[in-house]
Amino acid sequence: MNKIFIIGLPRTATTSVCLAMLGLGFKTAHNAYTQHAFNEAQVLADTPIFCDYQHLDCHYPESKFIYLTREASVWLPSIKQLLQRMMTNLQRNDGGFNPHLKRCYNEVFSPLTIDNIAQDDFLLQCYQRHQQQVFRYFKHRPSNLLTIDVSKPESYQQLLAFLGIEPSQAKANGFEKINIGGKVKAWQALNNTLKIESTNKGRIDKVLY
Numbered sequence: 001m002n003k004i005f006i007i008g009l010p011r012t013a014t015t016s017v018c019l020a021m022l023g024l025g026f027k028t029a030h031n032a033y034t035q036h037a038f039n040e041a042q043v044l045a046d047t048p049i050f051c052d053y054q055h056l057d058c059h060y061p062e063s064k065f066i067y068l069t070r071e072a073s074v075w076l077p078s079i080k081q082l083l084q085r086m087m088t089n090l091q092r093n094d095g096g097f098n099p100h101l102k103r104c105y106n107e108v109f110s111p112l113t114i115d116n117i118a119q120d121d122f123l124l125q126c127y128q129r130h131q132q133q134v135f136r137y138f139k140h141r142p143s144n145l146l147t148i149d150v151s152k153p154e155s156y157q158q159l160l161a162f163l164g165i166e167p168s169q170a171k172a173n174g175f176e177k178i179n180i181g182g183k184v185k186a187w188q189a190l191n192n193t194l195k196i197e198s199t200n201k202g203r204i205d206k207v208l209y
Contacts, residue, residue, distance in 0.1 A: 002060045004163070006045035007053045008068025009108065009130055011078040013150040014045040015187050016175045017068065020159065022194050023171050030187045031198035033100050034205045041196040048208065050130070051104035054137055059209050064162065067134050069149045075127065076120050083109065083117040098204045150175040 004026065006017055018030045021043040029041035038044065049056065053065060089096030090105050090112065106112050109126050116122045138145040146162040148155040156174045160167055
């Protein structure tokens with residue numbers, strides 16, 4: 001197994017899955033903006049993973065991919081709140097977020113405008129478009145893709161089976177809820193020797209892989 005890429009969109013429990021991966025003993029990066037992060041991490045999630053998974057599949061052959069789903073009634077208000085909070089820094093030309101993050105959000109939620117991100121129909125179309133692309137891409141390679149909704153009680157056991165890990169080897173028996181109530185800073189505060197930082201003390205690489 002080369003890498004494990006978590007390719008669910010933001011607010012589909014990527015952080016909870018990353019936390020579970022740490023608990024299973026994997027070096028894990030939630031966001032990756034340096035070559036070092038890609039070299040060191042066994043598991044990578046969020047940006048730019050959800051956007052670049054096809055390129056990463058070619059660059060890291062024999063990798064596994066985990067696609068996260070979430071009920072629309074739960075995902076829509078959560079992603080809307082996140083995008084509205086991020087919007088100014090996503091669209092600034094004089095700074096704001098790093099270019100890898102900007103590119104991914106502007107591609108997946110295109111066209112990214114204040115009016116569009118206020119519309120449930122638009123956001124749902126973005127979600128469905130991304131999902132259809134993922135399913136189409138892995139259509140003939142089902143063994144490389146796991147699709148789970150972490151709110152489902154069977155999802156953790158499905159993850160273990162996908163990774164070839166016996167339940168008796170796992171320290172936990174489910175996914176821990178994190179980043180509740182729209183907060184997205186829990187990962188930054190996490191102290192774990194297996195956690196791989198997404199940047200080099202705030203600096204990014206222009207070329208990642």
